[in-house]
Every structure is written in C-alpha cells, then in structure tokens.
Amino acid sequence: MELALIAGSLSAALVASNIASILLASSKLRRRSHVPPPADNPLPVSIIVPARGVEPFTQETLERAFSLDWPDYELIFCVANADDPVVRLIRSAIARFPVVHARLLIGEDRVSANPKLNNCIKGWEAARHDWVIIADSNVLMPGDYVQHLMSAWRHDTGLVCSTPIGSRPDGFWAEVECAFLNTLQARWQYAGDALGLGFAQGKSMLLNKPLLDANGGIRALAAESAEDAAATKLVDGLGLRVNLVAAPFEQPLGRRTLDQVWSRQARWSRLRRVTFPLFFTPEILIGAAVPLVLALIAAANAGFSLRLTVIAVLVATYLPEWVLALAKGWHLSPRTIPAMMARDLILPAIWVRGWLGGAVDWRGNEMIIRTKAAELDETPSRA
Template identity: 60%
Template sequence: MSITVATAGLSILLTTVNLTTLSLAAMRLSRHERLPVPRAIPPVSVVIPARGVERFSDETLTSAFSLDYPDYELIFCVAQDSDPIIQVIERHMAAVPHIPARILTGDDRISENPKLNNCVKGWDAARNDWVVLADSNVLMPADYIQQLFASWEPDTGLVCSTPIGSRPDGFWAEVECAFLNTLQARWQYAGESVGQGYAQGKSMLWNKPFLDGNGGIRALAAEIAEDAAATKLVRRAGRHVHLANSPFEQPLGSRTAKEIWSRQIRWARLRRVTFPALYVPEIFIGSGVAILSAMIAATNAGVSVPAAAAAVMLVNYVPEMALAARKGWHTSPLQPVAMLARDFMIPAVWMRGWLAGEILWHGQSMDIRPKSQDELDNPSLA
C-alpha cells in the first residue's frame, strides 16, 4: 500500500470517527430547558469543596444559594481555617439565611487527592440520602438538582455532568473552551450514548446508601482521580454512570498557555494511569492527525497541501461549531483557530502523558499510583 493511500485513508477514517462522535453527542444532548420542581421531592445535601477566592466565586456561590428546590442543604468544605473563601461564603450565608448551610473545616487525609480529602467531612455530615458533590466553580442553573435527577434511571449508580466552558477571556481561554466543550464533553456524551458512561467529578449525584454500601466515599481513594474510582465502583456494582442531559456551565475568565498545558498534562497522566487501554488511542482524537495525514497524502500525490488541510479542517470544524451553537455553548470567530491549536497540542500532551514526573494540584504533589485495599484500609501504608 502506498504512503499516499495509507495517509489519505487514515485521514478519512479519523474524520469519519470524528463526525460519528459529533452525531452521537448531538443526539444525546439536550439544549437546556428549565425543569419544574417534581412532586416527589427527596431532600438533597449539596457538598461543595472550596479553596481560595476565584474570579467567579461570588457568582457561583449565588447560584448555589438560588436553587429552585425546596428541600436542600449546602455543606461547604474548606481544608484550612485561614482560607479567605470562608468570609465570602459566610457573607452569602448571611444574605440568604433561609437556606440551610454550614462550613466545615479540616483535612481528612484519606488519599493523595486534595479535593476528595476535603469532601470527606461533608459526606459524613450530610443529613440526606441524596448527595451532590459539586465543584465550587460550577455555575448551577436554578433547576440544577432537577437536571441531575432527570437522568437517574433504575440501573443508575451515579449521575454526573461534564463542565461546559463559558465566558473565555483571551485566546488561551478559547482553547480551554475547545478542549472542554466540543472535544471532551462531546466524547463523553458519545460514549455514554453507546453504554460507556464515565464519571466526571464536577457534579456528582450519589445515592448515599448505595455508595456507603460499596465502601463509602473513602472507596473513591482507590484511584488518584475520584471520578475514575467512581466509574469503576459503579460498574463493579452492576450499575451505570449516566450524564445530565444538559451539562453545566463553568465560567473560565482568562487563561495562559502555561495553565492550559499544565492542566492538560495533569489530566492526561491521570487518564493514562486510571484507564491505560483507553489512553493509548487518545493521540487520534481531535483533528490534528487527520490534518497531518491529509497533508502528507497531498504532498505525495502532488496536489495542493493547503487545500487538502483546509478541506479536512472544514469538514471537521464546521460540525463542531454547529454542535456548540445548537446546544447554546460558547461560540466565537476565534473558535476554529482555538480548535486547531488544541488539536496540535493533543499529540504533544499525549506523549508527555507517558513520561514520569511529579503531578501538582494547587502546589501539592500527588502520588498517582492506584491503591491496594490494604493501602485504603491503612493510609499510612500508601
């Protein structure tokens, strides 16, 4: 087989896969339509680990205190008593005193995952059988809880939501949107549509008796990423991970190239450790390899290389933009360029993900090795 045929065939194959996942995600996703409060209203505990004051902290806190749900409590978990976010939370608690809310401080060292450690006290203190673990940078719509419950089915072990990037400030924040939305969210929804749902730690709706009956929140320390551990725990129990029909917004603000690179490397290495078989083909996601293959084929065939590259980009990026527009996600004239930057970062990120090195989360080193049961039972052995 000639290089021309092989590279052209690879480009066509990867483009076909790309369009297939876009189609699957488009069919699975719903544009957000506000859901009413159901008649059967189980009380819900919303556990929010918080650390530091961020650009959108006031807005995300306001959303948490404004949910259109009559019976929920908020439990804010902060590792350090001196964290300035405590004062911000207390101000919101004073402004909305009718919403039951508590701040718990302290750091339960059950794992190398700082966020999971921060959540333990909130999980233990939750009064209700339904618990949402929600990151502090999630912008919750008024029907946030209803949206999560709407995806709960008889075979469900966990409902979660991937974040959708919004309000980017600058080019590299546009690249972050391109990673989060029409790449990562798209692949997650495409996977769930064929029965391969994977947990995402941004928003998790748990039935507390179910998780407690399968090792409790401490069982999520089996993997460095709590969402990977959650996926495996749910599957071992014979249940499925389902996604919210319409994912929730994460306002981004500004980002730097260094921040994007560091975050993507951390996530890549976590995926490589937790789901190694799935990590191997990740170099082919996006459109970078398809574009390069088309350029090689065009060079060998003696046709216009720019025209071949432009054709592949057009076929791949127009449907991506259409998906974002159809679902009400962020779109801008910069997005095609941001998608191109993203797709040529992916092979570099993938290769770096195989290399050893320290993983830092908020300046804290993380041991990414999977933990044995003995290490879970006795954290001092880890």
C-alpha cells in the first residue's frame, strides 16, 4: 500500500504540474488579432531571412515577407550557396515586389559550426537599421508581423522572439509535429516566461543592433551550439529579459514522415541538453508516459481498475491541452489527440537521444553536437 501511495502521489503531482503549465501559458498567450502600425514615426526595421532549400510553402512565405503592414522595412535574404534552388524563387519574388527594398546576399562566413549563424553574418553586417529581425524562411509572417514583435519590447528587454505554431499538417506525422510544437513546446516556453524564465527561440528574433554590436555583435552568438541559446545567455548576462510575442506566428508544415519528425526533435533535444542541461534533465517527466506508468503501479498495488486508471490519466493530460489549442485558435483535428499520444510515446526516446552523442541532421548536414560550441562539427550529409 505504501508503494501505491507514493506512486499515486507522484503521478498526481505530474498531472497537476502539466495542468499548471497550461494555465500559466494561457495567461501569457492571446488569440491572434490585428495590431495596426504606430501612427507616428514607426521605426525602420531590417529583416534578415536565412534560407536554404525549397519547402512546400516557400513561395507563400516569401510573398508574405513582401506584404507586411509596416511603412519602412528592408528584406535581406541570405543563402550560403549560389546553386541553391531557393535562389531562383527569391530573385523572382524581389522582381515581383519592387516597392519593397530587398536584397539577396550569397555566401557564408564560417565563424562557427552553426550553418544558420554563418549564413546570417553577412545579413547582419549589411543591415541598415537599428532594429533587426532574424526570421526563418518557413515562418508565415502575418501582415502585422513587425507590430507584434515591436509591441513586446519593454525598457528591460534585450530580445523579443516567437515560438513556431505548427499549422496545415498533411498526414498523421505532421499532426504529431504540431503536437510537439504547439501544446508541448510552445506551452512550456510560455509557462517558463510566466515564471520569469525567458528563453529565446530562433524562428523569429527581434534584436537591437547597437545593443548587440556593443556586446560582441552577431559573432557573439557563436558562443553556443545554437544561436538562440547564446542570445538567451547574452541577454541574461546583461540583466535584460527575453520577451515572447503574445500571439506566436505560424509555421505551415505540409507533409512529414516519422524520420523527419524524429530528426528535428532529436536535434533540438540534443541542443537543449548541451546548452541548458539543468532545464533539460526534468523533460523526461513531461507528457503522459511517466504519470501513466506511476498511476498504473499505484492502481495495481491498490487493486483499482487499470482501465479506468488509464482513462483518467489520459483525460486529465490531453483534455487541458486540447482546450488550450482551442482557446488560442491553434490547429485541431480528429487526429490531434492520437497525435499527442504518439508524441508522448516518442518523448522518452527523444530525451534519451539528447544525452547521447552521434550525428543529427540539419537540412542536409550531419552535425555532431558535443558539450561546447567549438566541438560542434559539420560534415556533408549522405542523405
């Protein structure tokens, strides 16, 4: 009976922490609504877009970047290789939208083993304005994209960012990726923000150029394996905050395979393990797997129904997640709950993978992520 009490109490505590994280995140998140540009003297903004390869929604995300409701902004597209197929699409978009000041810069500055950071260096140095946004090419920018980022800046802010919110999944494994991105990763990041633990997310980052240049410039972001982790630590070191936008931006997914979902999650898991090990360690406890196992141990020892125990834990875990997605206008479908379950079955393996060495894939490169940025190796992928 003592084992049943201990296991049951631990299970209840984990389920309660899951619900608490949803409530905390909900307090920081808002449904998307239009934010008009400021009426007087809006600040000019440089938007750096590192790009590599063509994805299903590349054409649309490019067009969105040229259609922002901000009076004064420039676009700086950065591509490492001239033979990348995305070059043609970028040049075509620049030609179709001559009103927007846009440039395409090709080449790579190897200041680190982080391919994205290397690709962004030239864009940062070419940026003409004090306010700079670094935005991944697969972000579906709304018309008020700049407004959302700028409105989150406060007097004690060093960086504003947005987590990606998965949308338009095609197939079950894309639904699983939505379950990872939305009600798990975004939820915990906003819950952390509610507790004063701001972590940068590299999908969309608003930076003040003079501030960063006075503290090592963009090359300072090579201090960690991931540029967003380095930015988080740099901002914390300055006594400033990382703020999140109230309504995070979409990333349309399209089709995904299990291998693609595993590859992304394994890479991000390893990066979190290397850059923030103390926060990564308890990740094994999130999701339904551990509380369900503990609840079943308690039920078996106390003579309770195992079937009812499973139902109770799953309802207590997934119903609040579903309500969060509904309340914030995120993607939902009949496959959402099964996708959440599949995600939570994968989570323990992803967590274990985060502790192991070996190569992970980043857009056609095999990356070996070790415990220091200087030990992050990059080799051509065989894929």
